[in-house]
Amino acid sequence: xxxxxxxxxxxxxxxxxxxxxxxxxxxxxxxxxxxxxxxxxxxxxxxxxxxxxxxxxxxxxxxxxxxxxxxxxxxxxxxxxxxxxxxxxxxxxxxxxxxxxxxxxxxxxxxxxxxxxxxxxxxxxxxxxxxxxxxxxxxxxxxxxxxxxxxxxxxxxxxxxxxxxxxxxxxxxxxxxxxxxxxxxxxxxxxxxxxxxxxxxxxxxxxxxxxxxxxxxxxxxxxxxxxxxxxxxxxxxxxxxxxxxxxxxxxxxxxxxxxxxxxxxxxxxxxxxxxxxxxxxxxxxxxxxxxxxxxxxxxxxxxxxxxxxxxxxxxxxxxxxxxxxxxxxxxxxxxxxxxxxxxxxxxxxxxxxxxxxxxxxxxxxxxxxxxxxxxxxxxxxxxxxxxxxxxxxxxxxxxxxxxxxxxxxxxxxxxxxxxxxxxxxxxxxxxxxxxxxxxxxxxxxxxxxxxxxxxxxxxxxxxxxxxxxxxxxxxxxxxxxxxxxxx
Amino acid sequence: xxxxxxxxxxxxxxxxxxxxxxxxxxxxxxxxxxxxxxxxxxxxxxxxxxxxxxxxxxxxxxxxxxxxxxxxxxxxxxxxxxxxxxxxxxxxxxxxxxxxxxxxxxxxxxxxxxxxxxxxxxxxxxxxxxxxxxxxxxxxxxxxxxxxxxxxxxxxxxxxxxxxxxxxxxxxxxxxxxxxxxxxxxxxxxxxxxxxxxxxxxxxxxxxxxxxxxxxxxxxxxxxxxxxxxxxxxxxxxxxxxxxxxxxxxxxxxxxxxxxxxxxxxxxxxxxxxxxxxxxxxxxxxxxxxxxxxxxxxxxxxxxxxxxxxxxxxxxxxxxxxxxxxxxxxxxxxxxxxxxxxxxxxxxxxxxxxxxxxxxxxxxxxxxxxxxxxxxxxxxxxxxxxxxxxxxxxxxxxxxxxxxxxxxxxxxxxxxxxxxxxxxxxxxxxxxxxxxxxxxxxxxxxxxxxxxxxxxxxxxxxxxxxxxxxxxxxxxxxxxxxxxxxx
Numbered sequence: 001x002x003x004x005x006x007x008x009x010x011x012x013x014x015x016x017x018x019x020x021x022x023x024x025x026x027x028x029x030x031x032x033x034x035x036x037x038x039x040x041x042x043x044x045x046x047x048x049x050x051x052x053x054x055x056x057x058x059x060x061x062x063x064x065x066x067x068x069x070x071x072x073x074x075x076x077x078x079x080x081x082x083x084x085x086x087x088x089x090x091x092x093x094x095x096x097x098x099x100x101x102x103x104x105x106x107x108x109x110x111x112x113x114x115x116x117x118x119x120x121x122x123x124x125x126x127x128x129x130x131x132x133x134x135x136x137x138x139x140x141x142x143x144x145x146x147x148x149x150x151x152x153x154x155x156x157x158x159x160x161x162x163x164x165x166x167x168x169x170x171x172x173x174x175x176x177x178x179x180x181x182x183x184x185x186x187x188x189x190x191x192x193x194x195x196x197x198x199x200x201x202x203x204x205x206x207x208x209x210x211x212x213x214x215x216x217x218x219x220x221x222x223x224x225x226x227x228x229x230x231x232x233x234x235x236x237x238x239x240x241x242x243x244x245x246x247x248x249x250x251x252x253x254x255x256x257x258x259x260x261x262x263x264x265x266x267x268x269x270x271x272x273x274x275x276x277x278x279x280x281x282x283x284x285x286x287x288x289x290x291x292x293x294x295x296x297x298x299x300x301x302x303x304x305x306x307x308x309x310x311x312x313x314x315x316x317x318x319x320x321x322x323x324x325x326x327x328x329x330x331x332x333x334x335x336x337x338x339x340x341x342x343x344x345x346x347x348x349x350x351x352x353x354x355x356x357x358x359x360x361x362x363x364x365x366x367x368x369x370x371x372x373x374x375x376x377x378x379x380x381x382x383x384x385x386x387x388x389x390x391x392x393x394x395x396x397x398x399x400x401x402x403x404x405x406x407x408x409x410x411x412x413x414x415x416x417x418x419x420x421x422x423x424x425x426x427x428x429x430x431x432x433x434x435x436x437x438x439x440x441x442x443x444x445x446x447x448x449x450x451x452x453x454x455x456x457x458x459x460x461x462x463x464x465x466x467x468x469x470x471x472x473x474x475x476x477x478x479x480x481x482x483x484x485x486x487x
Numbered sequence: 488x489x490x491x492x493x494x495x496x497x498x499x500x501x502x503x504x505x506x507x508x509x510x511x512x513x514x515x516x517x518x519x520x521x522x523x524x525x526x527x528x529x530x531x532x533x534x535x536x537x538x539x540x541x542x543x544x545x546x547x548x549x550x551x552x553x554x555x556x557x558x559x560x561x562x563x564x565x566x567x568x569x570x571x572x573x574x575x576x577x578x579x580x581x582x583x584x585x586x587x588x589x590x591x592x593x594x595x596x597x598x599x600x601x602x603x604x605x606x607x608x609x610x611x612x613x614x615x616x617x618x619x620x621x622x623x624x625x626x627x628x629x630x631x632x633x634x635x636x637x638x639x640x641x642x643x644x645x646x647x648x649x650x651x652x653x654x655x656x657x658x659x660x661x662x663x664x665x666x667x668x669x670x671x672x673x674x675x676x677x678x679x680x681x682x683x684x685x686x687x688x689x690x691x692x693x694x695x696x697x698x699x700x701x702x703x704x705x706x707x708x709x710x711x712x713x714x715x716x717x718x719x720x721x722x723x724x725x726x727x728x729x730x731x732x733x734x735x736x737x738x739x740x741x742x743x744x745x746x747x748x749x750x751x752x753x754x755x756x757x758x759x760x761x762x763x764x765x766x767x768x769x770x771x772x773x774x775x776x777x778x779x780x781x782x783x784x785x786x787x788x789x790x791x792x793x794x795x796x797x798x799x800x801x802x803x804x805x806x807x808x809x810x811x812x813x814x815x816x817x818x819x820x821x822x823x824x825x826x827x828x829x830x831x832x833x834x835x836x837x838x839x840x841x842x843x844x845x846x847x848x849x850x851x852x853x854x855x856x857x858x859x860x861x862x863x864x865x866x867x868x869x870x871x872x873x874x875x876x877x878x879x880x881x882x883x884x885x886x887x888x889x890x891x892x893x894x895x896x897x898x899x900x901x902x903x904x905x906x907x908x909x910x911x912x913x914x915x916x917x918x919x920x921x922x923x924x925x926x927x928x929x930x931x932x933x934x935x936x937x938x939x940x941x942x943x944x945x946x947x948x949x950x951x952x953x954x955x956x957x958x959x960x961x962x963x964x965x966x967x968x969x970x971x972x973x974x
Contacts, residue, residue, distance in 0.1 A: 067856025069600065070643035073627055076596035078640050081654070084592045100912045102889040102919030102937065105571045109563035109673065110597060110659065111617070111629070113556065130598070132619030135663045140560055142598070153565050156557035162936065164922065167568070172597065176622045186596065194922070201901055201922040208905070212912065318902030320909050369554025402589040414688055415805030418695070422807050425587045425699065432589030435651065435681070435688040449649065450589065 075177075075185025085398040087188075090382060091170055094190040097213045098168035101205065103192055106167045108149035110174075114139040116148045119336050123253055128175040130185075142174035146191045147337070147364070147377065154195055155370035163196030163373065184383065193377030195365075200308050202376050203341040203360060204315035210345060210356060210380065211321040217385075218394045221321075224355065227328035228312060228343045231359070232305035233295065234332060237286055240299070241279040249336040251275070255287060256334040289329040308341055337361045341376070347388055355388065356380035405452040407434040407443045409459040417458045420468055423483055424456075447473055456486075562664075562672025572885040574675075577869060578657055581677040584700045585655035588692065590679055593654045595636035597661075601626040603635045606823050610740055615662040617672075629661035633678045634824070634851070634864060641682055642857035650683030650860065671870065680864030682852075687795050689863050690828040690847060691802035697832060697843060697867065698808040704872075705881045708808075711842065714815035715799060715830045718846070719792035720782065721819060724773055727786070728766040736823040738762070742774060743821040776816040795828055824848040828863070834875055842875065843867035892939040894921040894930050896946040904945045907955055910970055911943070934960055943973075 072078050079087055098105065114131045131141035143149060146169050154165065169191045177183055192209055194202040207226055214224055234255070235248060243251070254269045263284070270280045289295050292313070296306055309327060316322045325343075333342045340360030347355065358378025366372045389395045404424055408417035414435075421433040432450055434443060447455050457469040462480055470486070471478045559565050566574055585592065601618045618628035630636060633656050641652065656678045664670055679696055681689040694713060701711055721742070722735060730738070741756045750771070757767045776782050779800070783793050796814060803809050812830075820829045827847030834842060845865025853859045876882045891911055895904035901924075908920040919937055921930060934942050944956040949967055957973070958965045 067642070068603065068639060070639055072596045072636075072639075073598055073600055073621075073625060074623065076598060078596070078636075078643070079592075079594040080640060080644065081591035081593055084594060087594075088592065100915070100917050102892075102917055104568035104887055105566075105575065106568055107566040107571060107574075109559045109565070111560055111563060111661070111673070113560055116555065130621065134560075134617060136561065138560060149559075149565075152555060152557055152559075153567065155554070156565070157567065162933070166919070174598070186598070197922045199923055201905070201920075204905065205908075205920060205922060208909065315902055315905060318905040318909075320906070400591055405589075415802055418688070418691065418802060418805040419807070421692075422695065422805075428587070430587050430589055432653070433688075433692060435684045435692060436686055446649070 075183075077184065077186070081400065082398070085400075086386070086395070087382070089396055089398055090385070091188070091190075093213055093216050094168075094170055094380070097209055097216065098190075098192060100212065101166070101192070101209050103166040103168040103209075106150070106153065106169050107171055108143070108146065108153060108169070110143055110172055111140050112143050112149055112152075114141040116152060117141055117144055123334065123336050125175070125335075128177055130174045130176055143171070144175050145173055145335075145379065146171050146189060147193070147335075147361070147379075148368075150191070150193055150195075150377075151364050151368050151370065151375075154373070154375075155365060155368060158371075164202075165195040166193070167195070168192045188382040190380040190382075191377055193375060195375045196373055197376075198362070198374040200311045200341060201315060203343070203358075204312055204319055206358060206376060206378050207316070207325065207343060208319040208321060210378065211319075211324055213380075214345075217389065219388070219392070221323040222348065223388070223392060224324070224345055224347055226325040226343050226345050227331040228309065228325050228341065229327065229329050229331040230305045230308050230341050231332060231338050232303065232308065232340060233286075233299070233329055236299050236303050236305055237283060241275075241282060243275050243279055247273050247275065252332045252338070253334060253336060255283075255330070255332045258287070258330055287330045290327060292327050295327070295329060312341060333357050333359055335361075337364045337367070339363050343378075345380075347391075349391075351391065352384050352387055355384045400450045401430075402432045402450045402452050403430045404454050404456050405432045405434065405443065405447045405450065406456045407438070407440075407458065409457055411437045413458050413460065413463060416463050420456060420458055420483060420486075424486065427487065429487075562670075564671065564673070568887065569885070572887075573873070573882070574869070576883055576885055577872070578675070578677075580700055580703050581655075581657055581867070584696055584703065585677075585679060587699065588653070588679070588696050590653040590655040590696075593637070593640065593656050594658055595630070595633065595640060595656070597630055597659055598627050599630050599636055599639075601628040603639060604628055604631055610821065610823050612662070612822075615664055617661045617663055630658070631662045632660055632822075632866065633658050633676060634680070634822075634848070634866075635855075637678070637680055637682075637864075638851050638855050638857065638862075641860070641862075642852060642855060645858075651689075652682040653679075654682070655679045675869040677867040677869075678864055680862060682862045683860055684863075685849070685861040687798045687828060688802060690830070690845075691799055691806055693845060693863060693865050694803070694812065694830060695806040695808060697865065698806075698811055700867075704876065706875070706879070708810040710835060710875070710879060711811070711832055712835055713812040713830050713832050714818045715796065715812050715828065716814065716816050716818040717792045717795050717828050718819060718825050719790065719795065719827060720773075720786065720816055723786050723790050723792055724770060728762075728769060730762050730766055734760050734762065739819045739825070740821060740823060742770075742817070742819045745774070745817055774817045777814060779814050782814070782816060799828060820844050820846055822848075824851045824854070826850050830865075832867075834878075836878075838878065839871050839874055842871045887937045888917075889919045889937045890917045890940050891943055892919045892921065892930065892934045892937065892941075893943045894925070894927075894945065896944055898924045900945050900947065900950060903950050907943060907945055907970060907973075911973065914974065916974075 077083070095105070114129065117129060118126055125144050129141045129144060131139065134140050150167065150169070170188055172186055173189050174186050176185055192206055194206065231252060234252060235245070238245065238248060238251065250273050251270065254266060254273070258266055267280055270283070271277065286298055289298065292306065292309055299306060313322070313325070316325050331342055331344055333344065338359040339362045342357070342359035344357035345355040356378055358376065360374070360376040362374040364375060386395070406417050406421045406424070408414045417433060421431045424431045432446070432452065443455065452473060455471040455473055457471070459469060462468055467480045467482050468486065469478065469480055564570070582592070601616065604616060605613055612631050616628045616631060618626060621627050637654065637656070657675055659673055660676050661673050663672055679693055681693065718739060721739060722732070725732065725735060725738065737760050738757065741753060741760070745753055754767055757770070758764065773785055776785065779793065779796055786793060800809070800812070803812050818829055818831055820831065825846040826849045829844070829846035831844035832842040843865055845863065847861070847863040849861040851862060873882070893904050893908045893911070895901045904920060908918045911918045919939065930942065939960060942958040942960055944958070946956060949955055954967045954969050955973065956965065956967055
């Protein structure tokens with residue numbers, strides 16, 4: 001049950017009373033940070049003219065204004081300037097790596113048709129969708145990931161694009177999760193995807209891109225590694241133990257939780273799919289295998305799983321990131337659609353959740369009704385990496401950087417200061433123009449805060465001569481210069 | 488009424504049947520582009536083991552896969568690579584201008600508390616909100632504009648930030664509008680805002696920033712102009728005609744529609760607020776005034792409206808954009824919260840909707856319960872400007888740009904090609920690595936499509952010597968070079 005409350009505000013000092021209505025619900029108690037509430041009737045009152053249709057509420061003198069909840073909705077973030085600088089720093093590295101690898105940037109609507117995300121494989125996504133019915137009665141959802149949209153766009157483009165496609169995207173994704181350990185309900189995700197290459201060279205290049213990114217931001221192979229396996233391992237195991245193939249997706253999702261929930265719970269869930277207890281024991285044993293040789297002993301050398309993985313490790317050497325990767329049969333990743341190589345980046349100290357993850361999803365396009373085109377890709381969130389950088393003391397110091405601060409020494413000269421600012425900006429110089437009359441002490445303080453390199457003062461005598469005073473703030477050096485000569 | 492339909496798909500050629508469930512609603516008929524639908528029962532069926540909890544649907548051989556709707560939800564856009572290049576080009580100009588003016592970038596959640604946007608002033612926003620209740624029973628909405636979030640963040644920051652703040656943002660905004668004349672339901676909006684400056688110097692600088700932007704992308708003062716007025720004009724008029732001040736916001740919203748709906752409709756709406764017919768006639772007459780001198784005749788010279796506007800026109804001269812702006816009493820802008828100077832950019836041919844708009848909103852922060860801090864800003868959408876650029880033939884030609892395409896001449900050398908690609912990328916060169924064995928003809932075609940500058944071929948003989956073949960594609964020049972010497 002929600003209560004609709006109309007709060008009519010009036011500032012006693014306000015020449016033009018502005019009415020503002022807040023609709024609150026009993027379940028969002030944080031809406032008002034002030035506990036005192038003023039509740040008026042919701043009925044519209046006729047105003048002076050008395051005609052129908054008036055929506056003017058009666059004026060009440062000296063009402064107190066209710067402060068809104070100043071926090072963003074639970075699980076979401078504001079990006080104040082200092083946060084935005086870090087986000088831009090991170091995203092620019094994502095973009096620069098993608099550019100070096102020749103990938104093209106794409107994006108999709110943050111709001112997609114709900115059906116695009118609904119899969120039946122025990123994935124958590126379904127229960128975590130931010131979904132609703134729009135005013136046109138369409139079921140829509142805030143995207144929980146980018147890959148289904150990519151598949152949709154690739155199918156839409158059809159024959160008009162030449163394969164392979166190498167695309168990247170940085171997009172906000174939403175999941176309504178329980179808020180634990182600093183988990184948020186939205187995050188940005190960097191994706192790189194290759195559409196149209198069936199060979200492991202594709203996965204090898206994707207991992208190479210992530211390694212390049214780590215290196216750029218100061219993360220080394222002793223900080224981070226990649227666990228690599230193939231869904232084909234599990235598939236061949238299931239076949240070996242006589243487990244029906246249609247259980248594949250469901251089993252993958254359960255196994256992905258191995259390090260997150262107790263092993264008895266895993267066994268129970270696997271049992272509930274109909275796999276025999278015997279098969280479960282053998283399965284779990286094989287999943288603990290950490291070397292390709294041991295795996296070969298179990299599976300035999302003939303299967304695709306072993307061949308793919310061997311090729312990947314060979315390519316890793318050629319790409320130059322052997323020390324970053326290791327085989328780990330337990331890696332299956334939590335999405336239903338992977339079909340081949342899967343990998344995830346992890347911190348070697350074991351403090352954090354997976355940093356990134358990806359793999360081959362050759363069946364996703366046909367599942368959506370598209371052509372049978374092989375594909376692989378990865379997702380890399382903006383949350384865990386920042387935790388890691390913090391832990392390693394690798395977060396960059398990013399201050400505001402403005403080259404000039406321009407200030408008129410008298411009120412009459414504010415127009416002149418505007419002329420100076422325009423001249424500098426047209427030469428590509430960044431300028432913070434002081435828009436009010438302020439004491440010099442204030443100006444110097446602001447200059448320091450924005451890391452200004454120079455203070456340009458516009459004074460009466462100099463300006464009559466077409467000149468300004470320039471103070472280089474690092475050295476204290478000061479000189480006069482004609483505006484035209486100011487570079 | 489919605490119907491839940493479970494569609495179980497199986498590719499006959501698929502080794503691992505992947506089940507996919509699409510939830511469709513009767514009101515979104517476009518969900519399937521294929522008219523044939525396969526509908527199974529929604530009940531979960533027990534699988535082999537027969538234990539409860541199984542969610543495996545029965546397998547049906549040779550089912551046909553339904554192609555999903557490949558379009559983004561109505562009113563939204565995908566950004567394929569060519570669209571994304573244009574978006575990045577536009578956004579980079581937004582960012583570069585903001586940087587030259589010394590503004591800091593910020594962002595807010597695209598999903599905000601609904602209450603933040605609900606105002607009672609006859610604005611369309613309320614009826615156009617994409618709003619819903621989340622799983623935690625909170626009323627939330629996709630933001631229709633950025634300014635309320637800015638106000639929220641400024642209040643949150645409180646005394647921890649030094650005024651004035653100069654912030655900019657580029658964010659996606661959502662309005663559920665009727666889809667007419669190519670209008671979409673989402674657009675990106677560039678905002679620049681100044682918090683803490685009560686003087687017209689602030690508005691003057693904002694317009695200067697937009698003018699700088701126009702100049703950068705090739706738009707001139709003969710293409711575009713700014714209509715400028717002040718809400719104080721209307722306020723003084725209402726006072727003059729004895730109209731109660733509490734009608735201010737409502738009257739502004741009605742008057743903003745003057746060029747959008749018939750004048751009789753305007754009169755009717757104004758009448759419904761209680762203003763006398765006589766006052767309406769006089770009001771409409773004054774709103775057609777196009778010169779400050781004429782306005783001064785009506786209002787007298789003593790008011791703030793005339794003083795502010797005169798100062799703005801004087802500053803426009805100093806900033807160097809006099810030819811871009813003109814007084815127009817009919818401009819009031821459609822948002823309830825403006826209080827002083829208002830302006831909008833328009834195309835002089837009159838073909839397009841307003842290109843951008845903004846003004847002073849000194850009362851917004853106190854309305855939300857914050858301190859009484861003056862503020863002004865503008866919003867600049869990404870839609871109309873692109874239409875204008877198209878019309879003026881000013882859209883840039885933006886192709887993909889990759890410096891190198893690297894290709895192994897034999898399958899065995901794909902690892903070597905990976906080594907070459909890694910070496911080039913570590914030197915800051917962009918590389919498209921050919922990930923499969925392809926004929927040279929195919930490689931040349933791809934090189935042309937991505938505008939590659941050089942083709943690097945990795946052949947057996949050269950590679951044994953640690954060398955590769957380089958072909959400069961513009962000149963046809965070809966040479967061999969040691970990998971270490973390749974720059």
